Every structure is written in structure tokens, then in C-alpha cells.
Amino acid sequence: MNEPERQEHSQFSLLKSKRFAPFFWTQFFGAFNDNVFKNALMALITFGILSSGMELNQMNNLGAMLFILPFFLFSALAGQLADKYEKAKLIRYVKLFEIFIMVVGGLCFWFQQTWGLMLLLFLMGTQSAFFGPVKYSIIPQHLKPDELVGGNALVETGTFLAILLGTISAGVISDLENATRILPFVVVILSVIGYLVCLKIPLAPAPSPDIRVRFNPFTETWKTVQFSRQNKPVFLAIMAISWFWFLGAAYLTQIYGFAKIDLQGDQSVVMSLLAIFSIGIAVGSLLCERLSGHKVELGLVPLGSIGLSLAGLDLYFQTPPAQAAELIGLATFLSQSNSYRVLLDFMLIGIFGGLYIVPLYAMVQQRSEEASRSRIIASINIMNALFMVVSAITGILVLGVMDLSIPQFFLILAIMNAVVACYIYSVIPEFFMRFLIWVITHTMYRVTHTNLDKIPESGPVLLVCNHVSYMDALIIGGACRRPVRFVMFKPIYDLPVLNFIFRTGKTIPIHSRKSDPETYESAFKRISEELRDDEVVCIFPEGKLTQTGGIDEFKNGVEKILQQDPVPIVPMALKGLWGSFFSHKDSKALTRLPRRFWSKVELVAGDPIAPENTDARQLQSAVEQLRGNVP
Incomplete structure (x- = not known):
């Protein structure tokens, strides 16, 4: 295939390929099901259909902790297993575990067992922790080097669209009178579809079948992070990825309060912000393929970080003062002069986030040794979880202890992002050099x-x-x-x-x-x-x-x-x-x-x-x- 032909070769053709399509849809249905389950659970608790005896904020924080904790406990083990065993078979075991979780979860929904559902959040986090290293390390095994960016772009696009659709579906189902009787069928059917699709994933031979698997959550987690530090550019790319999840978690967590308190919007305004943010991520991810010329273009990373800071700054300056006595709907919100600027800022944060994250994932896959790639990906999951926890703590300190507003928090995030970007590009000037060339x-x-x-x-x-x-x-x-x-x-x-x-x-x-x-x-x-x-x-x-x-x-x-x-x-x-x-x-x-x-x-x-x-x-x-x- 000569170069002009390759440029016309769209990344969407991968969705027709047996090398990629089964994996893509496995990932999509998994992310979709996770978000239906988690968001429906929180919605039912919020509206009192499921009772827990605890305050809503405490339940939200507990749910987040239960889901994130397994990434600290099991990511190191998951990375070892993904390097030692054939990956397609591992994915099938993980998806079978998902079916088990959803069957038990369906029974808990049916009989309204709130604490059983909360415990299942821990098991869902465990399943995600084991799927993560396989997910990103199987991509370079099945795709050619000039398909890496397109493949990662599609995975990020599918993930965020699945999150959006899962969140919307959870909201719609939880509003139904018999939601606890419908949800069991939905989550089980989605898990079964995901398993059936994963059966078509091609074999991905084990790169390091002779490694010795050790399970010690604390020492192995530390060793995995230290192992990833051996390659300095890859480790700094991992830190940059985790910083994105810090930002993403901060924005997504505060969208609900921002829409209600600062925009005086109801649930429809929240959904519009979530939708525009997710669509932005998808657009930015897909743009990477066109802007990079089918190669891992690190020059897009500074472009993404610059855009993230500028859009965050504009969001602070364009937030309208709250005036309404009661919450307004989407139609009223859109009739206000500044509403489209706010929506544009969230769209741009998503677009530049996609431009930022996709080349970094592709860089880690490309520059890590195949024999240890899954363990490197496992360290990404560990650091992502850590940064998301720190993001939550930062939000509590800024909004609670310091008593600042959410727009002021967005301003702080934009400034922090600029500082972090300058540090990364000073340590690894290759990023900025590639940006100037681009x-x-x-x-x-x-x-x-x-x-x-x-x-x-x-x-x-x-x-x-x-x-x-x-x-x-x-x-x-x-x-x-x-x-x-x-x-x-x-x-x-x-x-x-x-x-x-x-x-x-x-x-x-x-x-x-x-x-x-x-x-x-x-x-x-x-x-x-x-x-x-x-x-x-x-x-x-x-x-x-x-x-x-x-x-x-x-x-x-x-x-x-x-x-x-x-x-x-x-x-x-x-x-x-x-x-x-x-x-x-x-x-x-x-x-x-x-x-x-x-x-x-x-x-x-x-x-x-x-x-x-x-x-x-x-x-x-x-x-x-x-x-x-x-x-």
C-alpha cells in the first residue's frame, strides 16, 4: 500500500476488521453496562427508591471508593497475568465474571438489596482492573504500527460514548415506576452480549509465558510502578495520562453541581453538558488520526494541553451569574446569551482532551517492550486511580475547606494544567519539539x-x-x-x-x-x-x-x-x-x-x-x- 492510499484508508475501516471489531464492541458493551449499573444505582439511592441509612454524599463517596479500590489491589496482578497468558482467553474469563456480577446484581435490584449492590461495585472495579492491562496491550498485538493511533482513537471514542449512553439510559430507566424489575434484565443482557462478542477476538499469544506471578497487593503494586519508571519517557507519558484523568474526574464530578448551582439548570442541563463533553472527547480522539498522518504524533499533546487550559479559563470567565429563583430546563438555558459559550467550552475541553490522551496511549504502547507491556499498562491503571482519588480530595479542599466556587475551581484546574504541561515538556522536550514541527x-x-x-x-x-x-x-x-x-x-x-x-x-x-x-x-x-x-x-x-x-x-x-x-x-x-x-x-x-x-x-x-x-x-x-x- 503506498502512502496516498494509506492516507485514504479510514480508521473506521478497523470497525469492519476481525482484528479489531470484536475487541471494540467488547469494550463498548462493557463500559456501557458499567455505567448503566453505577448510575442507575446512584439515581435510585438519590430518589429514595433504594434505602441505605446513610447520607447521599456519604453513599456517593463510598461507592466511588469501592469501585476504585480494586485498581490499587489487583492491577499489578492483572498486569502479570496479561503478560503471562494468552489475552483473548483472559478477556473471556473477565467477561464471564461480568455476567456473574450482573446476575447477582440483578437479583439485588429485584429484591432492593442496597448494600449488596454497593458490594458489587467493588467486584465491578475488580473486573475493570483485570480488563485494563489486557485492553490496551492487545491493541498493538493486533494492529499495525500505522493503525495504532486510529485504533486508540476509536477505543477512546467508544468508551466515552458508552459512558454517555450508559448514563442517559440509567437516568431513563431509573425514572420508570418498575425500574428495579427492568434493570436486572438490562444489565444481564448487556453482559451476555459482551461475552458473545468477545468470543470472536483473535488469539493474542502471551509475550512472557515464563514470568512468575506473585500476588501481594502492596509490594507488587509498588514494584509495578517502579518497573514502569525504568523507561523515563514512557513513565512521564503515564504521568501525563493520569493527569488527564485527574482533570477529567474533576470536571465530571463537578458538572452536576455546576449545572445546578451556577447555571441554575435541572437534570436536562446536566445531561446536555455531559453529552457535549463526551462528544467532544470522541471528536478530538477521531481528529488525532487525520492530524497525525497515521503515526504517533507527540506534537498533538502540547496542542491538547494548551487547548485544555484556554478552554478552562474561558469557562471561568463566561459562566453567567445565577439569577433564577428555580431550576430551569434545557430550552430556557439555551435561550440565555452565554449558554452556547459554556457548551462550546465543554466541547473544546473534550476535543483537546482527546487530542491530548490518544497520542499518549499510543506512545506507551509503541515504546514499551512487548514482553512487559501489560505490566506497564497496569501501572497506568494504578496511577489513574491514585490521581482520581487526589482529584476528589482536591475538590473537597477547594470547594469545602477553601470555600471557593466551582467556576473558581475550574480556573485553578486550568492554571494547574498549564504548570504541569510546562514541567512535562521541560523534562521531555521531544513533546514541544514535535509540536513546533507539527x-x-x-x-x-x-x-x-x-x-x-x-x-x-x-x-x-x-x-x-x-x-x-x-x-x-x-x-x-x-x-x-x-x-x-x-x-x-x-x-x-x-x-x-x-x-x-x-x-x-x-x-x-x-x-x-x-x-x-x-x-x-x-x-x-x-x-x-x-x-x-x-x-x-x-x-x-x-x-x-x-x-x-x-x-x-x-x-x-x-x-x-x-x-x-x-x-x-x-x-x-x-x-x-x-x-x-x-x-x-x-x-x-x-x-x-x-x-x-x-x-x-x-x-x-x-x-x-x-x-x-x-x-x-x-x-x-x-x-x-x-x-x-x-x-
Whole structure:
């Protein structure tokens, strides 16, 4: 499949694939059923149909604690089991356990056994804790690398839509006169459907069948978190994911009070806010596939975090003062001037949340070792649960002890998110570097690429390309799925702003042997080290930007590289950059005002060339053929 065909290949086609569709619907019906059960239970307790003898707030907090506690107790064990055993079979056992829970839960609804239902929240949390590591670690086993973002986007979309539909369904059913007689049939039927669908999930072989499973909730939980810290970028991605759940839990928890107290809205207003937030998550998740070009694009993470803070700030400033003497319905709410701004803010929080979370999950899956991936995912569940508990405590402190309003709490969340984002991007500048590349290549240029699948998915590769502008490396780096180490003329490497991107991307500066012999020798040493570490290295054999728009003579440095490390070479050609602000057409680059934006640029890759008997002239000819007559 060449690159244009792959770009047209929609992520929704995965819903027709046997590799993904059964898993997607298993996850969807599980999340849907969980939310029908939990929300119906809380609604029936709220309206006094089920009695408990405790205050409503105490029951809500107890229910939340019972559901979250198993993630601390069992996630480490779940991660070990998911690495040790075949995953499709594990999912079937988990779904059978769900049927058992729902049958017992149905009986408790029927006979109105409130405390039995509360205990089942603990068992539901246990089932979710065991499903989590399998859920995210099975995706990269069944999907190709260029499907990871689309697959994760669909899972996040399905999850939040299931939460929304489950919440709405629970509200509708709990309003019925015979709700406790209807709910048993609903939850059991949904669990059975989920089990029948999971039978179609393809086999996912155990990556580490020889590991020894240990069950000690406290020591193994600590060991699992410590284990995930061995890979610093992955661990910080996990922390960033958990921060999202901190934010998400804070917003979702306060939506009910915000709608009632600050918007003076009834249950219909609450549902509209929940719906718009969930739809926003779905839209943002699905946008990731289009904006990332079918690869794990970390540049979307800063975009998401910036949007989360801006939307949160706007929500604080646009909240209308409460004026109504009684609660208003959705129609009255929508007739108010600021209502659409509030809805837009919740939509944007959802959209930017989707842009933020999907690349992070895909990054963890991509960069964690297959043999230990499930245990890494288990640490995500542990940290998510911890951050959600901290989120609840933060809400209690801010709204209770400090006696601030909910809009003020939203303002604090927006500021905290900005601080956390700055910290993460300072520790791992790769996120911000990828963001700058993404912004530049999506504002100044419309980049299309052809046959980039010619670049091998693993092993050392040398890319050779014509050199037209200062943006060449950014465009190539933004288009390629694998990280690329660029060999770059030192004066270009030292340019302000771009130098940050080049340094963060581990670019290799080079100069002529005559002008700077130390840099020259150091560059070839670094090139050899990167190739021997199975990395992708890209060089511009012309040695400088073209002055004419044509391709200058390739220098023999490429031959020196291949003599020392005979690796496959992939020729590439850039088209459409001649005449841009960053090229030397008519005058020196960067010395005139930009004349065009969103210009069409094409990157073309050719068939890999064996290193034996390959010289600079042959590679120049290959690049010229790929470029054709378009400078």
C-alpha cells in the first residue's frame, strides 16, 4: 500500500476488521453496562427508591471508593497475568465474571438489596482492573504500527460514548415506576452480549509465558510502578495520562453541581453538558488520526494541553451569574446569551482532551517492550486511580475547606494544567519539539508524501535527499513514522529556534574537514553510532542548500558512511519548496517577507538500494528521478 492510499484508508475501516471489531464492541458493551449499573444505582439511592441509612454524599463517596479500590489491589496482578497468558482467553474469563456480577446484581435490584449492590461495585472495579492491562496491550498485538493511533482513537471514542449512553439510559430507566424489575434484565443482557462478542477476538499469544506471578497487593503494586519508571519517557507519558484523568474526574464530578448551582439548570442541563463533553472527547480522539498522518504524533499533546487550559479559563470567565429563583430546563438555558459559550467550552475541553490522551496511549504502547507491556499498562491503571482519588480530595479542599466556587475551581484546574504541561515538556522536550514541527508543517505547507512505507520499520537505514530549504529536515521528520537523526550543516544547525528542535531531535551537526575538522570527525563517529543502534539517519549529500533550484553534486561523504556501515539506503526527494521563505530563490533565505502560506509540498521515497557497489553519483541519479521536473 503506498502512502496516498494509506492516507485514504479510514480508521473506521478497523470497525469492519476481525482484528479489531470484536475487541471494540467488547469494550463498548462493557463500559456501557458499567455505567448503566453505577448510575442507575446512584439515581435510585438519590430518589429514595433504594434505602441505605446513610447520607447521599456519604453513599456517593463510598461507592466511588469501592469501585476504585480494586485498581490499587489487583492491577499489578492483572498486569502479570496479561503478560503471562494468552489475552483473548483472559478477556473471556473477565467477561464471564461480568455476567456473574450482573446476575447477582440483578437479583439485588429485584429484591432492593442496597448494600449488596454497593458490594458489587467493588467486584465491578475488580473486573475493570483485570480488563485494563489486557485492553490496551492487545491493541498493538493486533494492529499495525500505522493503525495504532486510529485504533486508540476509536477505543477512546467508544468508551466515552458508552459512558454517555450508559448514563442517559440509567437516568431513563431509573425514572420508570418498575425500574428495579427492568434493570436486572438490562444489565444481564448487556453482559451476555459482551461475552458473545468477545468470543470472536483473535488469539493474542502471551509475550512472557515464563514470568512468575506473585500476588501481594502492596509490594507488587509498588514494584509495578517502579518497573514502569525504568523507561523515563514512557513513565512521564503515564504521568501525563493520569493527569488527564485527574482533570477529567474533576470536571465530571463537578458538572452536576455546576449545572445546578451556577447555571441554575435541572437534570436536562446536566445531561446536555455531559453529552457535549463526551462528544467532544470522541471528536478530538477521531481528529488525532487525520492530524497525525497515521503515526504517533507527540506534537498533538502540547496542542491538547494548551487547548485544555484556554478552554478552562474561558469557562471561568463566561459562566453567567445565577439569577433564577428555580431550576430551569434545557430550552430556557439555551435561550440565555452565554449558554452556547459554556457548551462550546465543554466541547473544546473534550476535543483537546482527546487530542491530548490518544497520542499518549499510543506512545506507551509503541515504546514499551512487548514482553512487559501489560505490566506497564497496569501501572497506568494504578496511577489513574491514585490521581482520581487526589482529584476528589482536591475538590473537597477547594470547594469545602477553601470555600471557593466551582467556576473558581475550574480556573485553578486550568492554571494547574498549564504548570504541569510546562514541567512535562521541560523534562521531555521531544513533546514541544514535535509540536513546533507539527505547527510549522501544518501552517506554512500542505505536505503530502508518497511511498514512505519504503522505509523499513526496523533496523538501520540511511536516507538521502535533495536539500532545498531550511525546513527540509522538519518536513521529513514530521512525515516519517520512525525517529530520524539528521546530519546537518552546522551553520543551519545553529539557527535560533530551529536549534532547539534540532538538538532535541538528536541532529548531528557537520562542517567541512577544512573549516572544522573536529566537528567533521565527530559527525561521522555519531553517524556510525546511530546506525549501529538501528536508527534512521538522513543526510543531504549536496552539503548545502541549492542556489538554483536544481540538485547539486552529491559529495562523497555518503560513500564514507557506507564503507564504515553498509546499511540499506532509501532515496527521497522534496518537491515544491523552491521559492519559499526558507529557500535561496532570488535572494538569501530568511531575508524577504514570506510570499505564500500553505504551499503544496511533496515528499517522495524510492525503493531501498543495497549498499554494495553504491556511489554518490548513483544515489544522485535516483533522487533526481524521484524529483522529476518539480523544484
